[in-house]
Amino acid sequence: xxxxxxxxxxxxxxxxxxxxxxxxxxxxxxxxxxxxxxxxxxxxxxxxxxxxxxxxxxxxxxxxxxxxxxxxxxxxxxxxxxxxxxxxxxxxxxxxxxxxxxxxxxxxxxxxxxxxxxxxxxxxxxxxxxxxxxxxxxx
Amino acid sequence: xxxxxxxxxxxxxxxxxxxxxxxxxxxxxxxxxxxxxxxxxxxxxxxxxxxxxxxxxxxxxxxxxxxxxxxxxxxxxxxxxxxxxxxxxxxxxxxxxxxxxxxxxxxxxxxxxxxxxxxxxxxxxxxxxxxxxxxxxxxxxxxxxxxxxxxxxxxxxxxxxxxxxxxxxxxxxxxxxxxxxxxxxxxxxxxxxxxxxxxxxxxxxxxxxxxxxxxxxxxxxxxxxxxxxxxxxxxxxxxxxxxxxxxxxxxxxxxxxxxxxxxxxxxxxxxxxxxxxxxxxxxxxxxxxxxx
Numbered sequence: 001x002x003x004x005x006x007x008x009x010x011x012x013x014x015x016x017x018x019x020x021x022x023x024x025x026x027x028x029x030x031x032x033x034x035x036x037x038x039x040x041x042x043x044x045x046x047x048x049x050x051x052x053x054x055x056x057x058x059x060x061x062x063x064x065x066x067x068x069x070x071x072x073x074x075x076x077x078x079x080x081x082x083x084x085x086x087x088x089x090x091x092x093x094x095x096x097x098x099x100x101x102x103x104x105x106x107x108x109x110x111x112x113x114x115x116x117x118x119x120x121x122x123x124x125x126x127x128x129x130x131x132x133x134x135x136x137x138x139x
Numbered sequence: 140x141x142x143x144x145x146x147x148x149x150x151x152x153x154x155x156x157x158x159x160x161x162x163x164x165x166x167x168x169x170x171x172x173x174x175x176x177x178x179x180x181x182x183x184x185x186x187x188x189x190x191x192x193x194x195x196x197x198x199x200x201x202x203x204x205x206x207x208x209x210x211x212x213x214x215x216x217x218x219x220x221x222x223x224x225x226x227x228x229x230x231x232x233x234x235x236x237x238x239x240x241x242x243x244x245x246x247x248x249x250x251x252x253x254x255x256x257x258x259x260x261x262x263x264x265x266x267x268x269x270x271x272x273x274x275x276x277x278x279x280x281x282x283x284x285x286x287x288x289x290x291x292x293x294x295x296x297x298x299x300x301x302x303x304x305x306x307x308x309x310x311x312x313x314x315x316x317x318x319x320x321x322x323x324x325x326x327x328x329x330x331x332x333x334x335x336x337x338x339x340x341x342x343x344x345x346x347x348x349x350x351x352x353x354x355x356x357x358x359x360x361x362x363x364x365x366x367x368x369x370x371x372x373x374x375x376x377x378x379x380x381x382x383x384x385x386x387x388x389x390x391x392x393x394x395x396x397x398x399x400x401x402x403x404x405x406x407x408x409x410x411x412x413x414x415x416x417x418x419x420x421x422x423x424x425x426x427x428x429x430x431x
Contacts, residue, residue, distance in 0.1 A: 007294075008293055008294060008295065009291045009292065009293060010292045010293065010294055012292075012328070012329065012330065013330065014358040014359070015358055015359065017291075019358075020290055020291040020292075021291060023290040023361075024253060024255065024290065024291065027361075028251055028252075028253060031252055032252065064249050064250075065251075065252060066249060066250065067250065068208035068218055068221045068245075069180050069208070070252055071184075109187050109188060110184035110185060110186060110187035110188065110189050111185055111186055111187055112185035112186045113186040113187065137186070
């Protein structure tokens with residue numbers, strides 16, 4: 001890896017080519033792991049900190065970000081837990097449920113919303129024609 | 140000059156970043172702030188709390204958009220969904236200009252969420268300028284491109300960073316968001332004189348300035364935006380103001396964010412340098428003669 005870095009990155013008087021590349025590598029992992037850490041406090045509680053970080057690292061190695069926004073970083077985490085259940089053993093089912101719930105919270109936070117129904121809307125509509133739906137970000 | 144085509148001919152003063160820990164204070168206390176800078180990608184959503192807060196802010200304040208994911212230097216074409224959402228946001232905020240970084244950060248649909256430097260070559264400058272022009276034509280708003288902090292240089296580079304920046308903005312006919320802290324950080328990491336950088340960029344293209352704090356490690360500086368602005372950066376800012384005039388200035392504070400008042404007071408220190416620059420401007424500078 002040192003040779004690969006040296007092929008395209010210049011060293012300076014303090015750092016080798018590899019060490020300069022390593023700064024970006026460290027920052028990348030701090031950034032993406034921090035994001036999952038914040039978005040999945042429930043999963044962290046179920047697995048414990050150490051197991052959570054191992055799971056998060058394995059997940060991101062398998063499914064690196066495919067979106068311009070970090071908000072979407074966990075969009076395949078449930079799928080990953082299905083594919084590689086060993087990372088959440090022995091509480092696989094609880095972990096999957098928690099991931100589903102916490103991802104749903106991410107979606108609900110900034111999902112599209114229709115105007116909320118008001119008491120006047122209900123009073124003005126005949127009961128036979130009244131139909132209530134959940135907001136799209138909940139369903 | 141402060142008002143120019145690259146900032147929509149506006150004369151904005153000192154602004155600060157709109158950050159989540161300050162939402163409640165801003166919405167409740169309505170402090171006097173000249174303008175807020177928002178990170179575009181945080182508000183390119185379909186609804187919910189982010190847009191609710193943004194709309195409340197827009198009722199009372201001026202907002203300028205700053206992006207982190209256009210990646211003008213990436214070899215990939217623009218993400219069309221990103222561009223469409225960005226344009227919707229531009230219409231919502233009525234931002235007088237839009238900024239993003241002179242960097243790459245994605246390849247083959249994978250994103251680093253970082254601002255990676257490019258090799259400073261003529262071919263890369265041509266490619267980057269073409270993407271900036273394409274973005275500007277689609278978004279229909281002036282664009283300023285920001286110099287990034289960097290920790291690596293490439294063997295392939297054919298010119299200095301400031302020569303590269305100048306080449307890109309001239310070919311793209313776009314503005315510069317001059318990040319003074321980034322120049323300082325890069326100058327220490329790559330052993331160049333930051334004043335060479337400041338003196339050499341096309342000053343008439345500077346539409347906005349960034350100032351920020353950084354962190355010092357044993358062998359490099361890291362652009363962390365989690366400290367007050369250091370004295371050498373303030374001195375560089377004073378020099379920049381002499382070169383470009385009292386241009387819209389934004390203090391970035393993105394991590395370990397203190398109270399709103401602390402961040403705002405730090406930003407307002409910039410007024411001292413702007414006022415000094417204005418005081419040394421002569422009458423003929425302010426009202427240049429024109430010949431009939």
